[in-house]
Every structure is written in structure tokens, then in C-alpha cells.
Amino acid sequence: MKKKIVSCLLAVAMVAGSIVGCGSQPEQAPSDSQAPAAESKEEAPAAEAKEEASAETPSSDEPITLRMAWWGSQDRHDKTIAAIELYESLNPNVKIEYEYYSFDDYFTKLKTLVASDEVWDVFQLGGNFPMYLDKIYPLDEFISSGVVDVSKISEANLKTTRQTDGTQLGLTNGINTYGIAYDPAMFEEAGAALPTDDWTWEDYQKAADLITEKLGIFGSSTFLTSDFIAGCSTYIAQQGDLGQNSFFNLDLTGMGFDDPQMLAPFIQMRADMIKKGSYPDAGASAEVTNIENDFLVTGEAAMTWVAVNQFPTIYNVCAEQGRELALAHLPKVTASGNSGTLIQSSQMLCVSQDSEHKEAAAAFISWFENDIDCNNILQAERGIPANEDVRAALAASATPAQQIMYDYVDAVSKMPTPKEYNVLSPDGQDQVQDNYLNYIQQVVNGEITASEAAEKTYADAEAIFK
Incomplete structure (x- = not known):
């Protein structure tokens, strides 16, 4: 074989x-x-x-x-x-x-x-x-x-x-x-546009910022370590033609894209949201230890990233509070672009x-x-x-x-998917992920720019293969 x-x-x-x-x-x-x-x-x-x-x-x-x-x-x-x-x-x-x-x-x-x-x-x-x-x-x-x-x-x-x-x-x-779990009532109370099947990261940021401004809560809960999945593997896969880009290449011998600056817009968005208070900083994120005490569940945020098998758990907890959650597709780089969402086993x-x-x-x-x-x-x-x-x-x-x-799974299962895509990551990825999250905080603190954070993240990942 x-x-x-x-x-x-x-x-x-x-x-x-x-x-x-x-x-x-x-x-x-x-x-x-x-x-x-x-x-x-x-x-x-x-x-x-x-x-x-x-x-x-x-x-x-x-x-x-x-x-x-x-x-x-x-x-x-x-x-x-x-x-x-x-x-x-x-x-x-x-x-x-x-x-x-x-x-x-x-x-x-x-x-x-x-x-x-x-x-x-x-x-x-x-x-x-x-x-x-x-x-x-x-x-x-x-x-x-x-x-x-x-x-x-x-x-x-x-x-x-x-x-x-x-x-x-x-x-x-x-x-x-993966999907975005959210509270429609919170969106409506803040006057924020509800997520659609083709909403973008720009739409996501606008909604989160408005919710924070109007309701005084986080517009989006922390993605925790999944922020690396969102901002690196998913965000990169959403750019270019279907299957053209991936964070690591298929054979785990190097990077799956050439331009580190493809990472910069997401990093800048995340840093801007943290500074505005519409996304938790590192200290607040550390308070979330599992899906059941996520800020969406506690009523301190209007949406969160979720592995969809966990959705029934948080839905039921919120239902006991008299709240009804919904599940949206992941935001995209462009409305007509790739979803970057994959079914996994x-x-x-x-x-x-x-x-x-x-x-x-x-x-x-x-x-x-x-x-x-x-x-x-x-x-x-x-x-x-x-x-x-x-x-x-x-x-x-x-x-x-x-x-x-x-x-939701039915809908994602029917989306176009690349002919070839990845199901594992290389040794050393955990350190790259940790560094990436630290770089975002450094952007928030004004120590480096989003462009520099993108270059550093790319260099860290590329170093795995050297």
C-alpha cells in the first residue's frame, strides 16, 4: 500500500x-x-x-x-x-x-x-x-x-x-x-445583522463591535486555541481558488502557501477587536476552561466558535436560561469565496x-x-x-x-471541497500555535505590527521542516 x-x-x-x-x-x-x-x-x-x-x-x-x-x-x-x-x-x-x-x-x-x-x-x-x-x-x-x-x-x-x-x-x-454558535436575540437587541451563509470576517467584526458598543458584552467569545485554526488553516484555505492554499502542504514537508502577508488581515482584525473589547484578551480567555462556561453560555458574549457536536450541549444549557441559540457557517474572506470548512472524521x-x-x-x-x-x-x-x-x-x-x-452537517457535507486536503498536522505545530497567539497580543500591545506577526508566524511554521 x-x-x-x-x-x-x-x-x-x-x-x-x-x-x-x-x-x-x-x-x-x-x-x-x-x-x-x-x-x-x-x-x-x-x-x-x-x-x-x-x-x-x-x-x-x-x-x-x-x-x-x-x-x-x-x-x-x-x-x-x-x-x-x-x-x-x-x-x-x-x-x-x-x-x-x-x-x-x-x-x-x-x-x-x-x-x-x-x-x-x-x-x-x-x-x-x-x-x-x-x-x-x-x-x-x-x-x-x-x-x-x-x-x-x-x-x-x-x-x-x-x-x-x-x-x-x-x-x-x-x-x-466547525461553526459559529450565536444568540439571535442579542444580535437583534444590538441592531447587528444576523449571520448569513455567505457572511464575511468583516461582517463578523462589525457585528461583534456593535454588540459590544450597544450591550456592553463581548461581541464574540474567545476561540481559544481554535483561533489558530480560524486565522491560519481556515483563513488561508479561504483565499485563492478552491484547494489552492493550505497552511501546511499535503505531504507535511513545508508550507502550503507562499505569502506570509495572507495572514496579516486576520491578525489585525483580532488585535483590533481585543483593543475595542469585542473579543476577550488573553486574561479573559483563560477564564474559559470548557464549552459549558464559554462566555456565550454565561451570557457575556453573543457568539462563539464551536465544534458542532458540542452545539447541543450549549444549546440545552442556554435553553434552561430561556435563551435560544442558532448555528451559523464560518465567516469567509469574501462572500463568494471558499468556505474553508471541512468535514472531519x-x-x-x-x-x-x-x-x-x-x-x-x-x-x-x-x-x-x-x-x-x-x-x-x-x-x-x-x-x-x-x-x-x-x-x-x-x-x-x-x-x-x-x-x-x-x-448544519448536511449543508457542510454538500459544499465543494478540494480534491485533496489535510487531516493531520506536523510535529511542532503546538509551539507555532502558542507563538501565534502571543504575537496577536504583542500587536495589541503595540510591540509589533500585524505584518510582522504574520512574518513571524510563517517563519515559526516553516522552521518545523528545517
């Missing part, structure tokens, strides 16, 4: 703590065991033939045993086991031996299996999938043959688990993206190179992602479903906040 890896800053921020079910923080293993809780089903008959990757589709009565593993919470374990039991009832010849772990224990076990060439037939991977490319058997041949159905999964959603050379590594278990299910039943494993993954009855059991616990019919079915019983989230 080719090892050409795609990369992006955007996903790393999500993987770090926003995406549903990503598991970047260790979760508790089942309480009855410190070792992985495993359920071994009845062994397949000894005479079971080993399949080659290109084998014919097994007959409906051929006994098959698949091994599957995942990490997650007890809720995830319970739901996944129930889904497996449904699949076995529908496919009596298939038995699935499953194991579930805490996050850390999962990857400890996976590394052991990698070394012995015994990786589970179906296994779960997140943003660290490049470490295991040699153990992923691509789904392309099964998509071509119809074993894996992608007819209701948009191109944008498929790209979240696809390499830049077009290889489909797996199917995403859950998708996510929380995690995916993959077929193992070590599997003796690759086609049967692929068929299970297809069912797991596409079957409505299965997903009525799973209830989007791993993230927003990629299949549009599944989303529609779950939306039928969705809360108002969940419906807004589903509608």
Missing part, C-alpha cells in the same frame, strides 16, 4: 478534545476487569477455509468467525455489542468475537497484535491511523464490487478517511466540523491486512455504517453518522439542538 499521508491542522484540534467518540482522553475500562473485557463467541469449525483477499463472496451458509475490537466508554460497549448481536441474528453463519478496551489499553494491545500479524479482522482507528497503514486493507475493491455501499455517503464524508492518492482506508464512524472502522475474511469484514463495516436499525441502537455515540439516510432517521426523533446540528 502506498504511504502517502494526508494532513491537517483542523482535525488535530478536533482530535485533541472536540470530536465525539474520538477517545483522545483515556476512558475507563469495564469495572469488572483491569484487562480488556472480551467476549469470545463459539469458535468457527476447524475445517473453515482461509480466504484470500480476492476470494469469492462466501456462500450464505459458510461459517465465518470475525474478530472485532474498539475502545470507548461503557455506553459505547453496550451499544456496539447490541449491534453485533443484531448482525449475527441477520447473518446466522457469522459469529463475531469482540473485545473492548479503554483508549490506552486498546493501543497497547493493538501494537502487540501488529507485531505478531494478528490484528483483529475489524478494528477501530482515530487520528493516529498513519501509524497503522501497513495493517489497513483498503475498501476500494469492495466498494467497486458493491460489498461496501457508499451511495448515501457524500464525497466530502468519504474523503475524511481517504488518502490523497484516492485509497479508501475505511468508513468514518462519525463526522464533525472522529474515527473509522477498518479491515485488517491480517484478516482471513476481508470481504466478510468489509460487509460488516458497510452494514454498521449504513443500516438504520443498527444505528438506531448506536444512536450516533461515535459521532454524527456519515450516511444521509441514517442521519435523517435519527433526526426524526432528534431534539431541536440535534436537528440544528444534523442540518
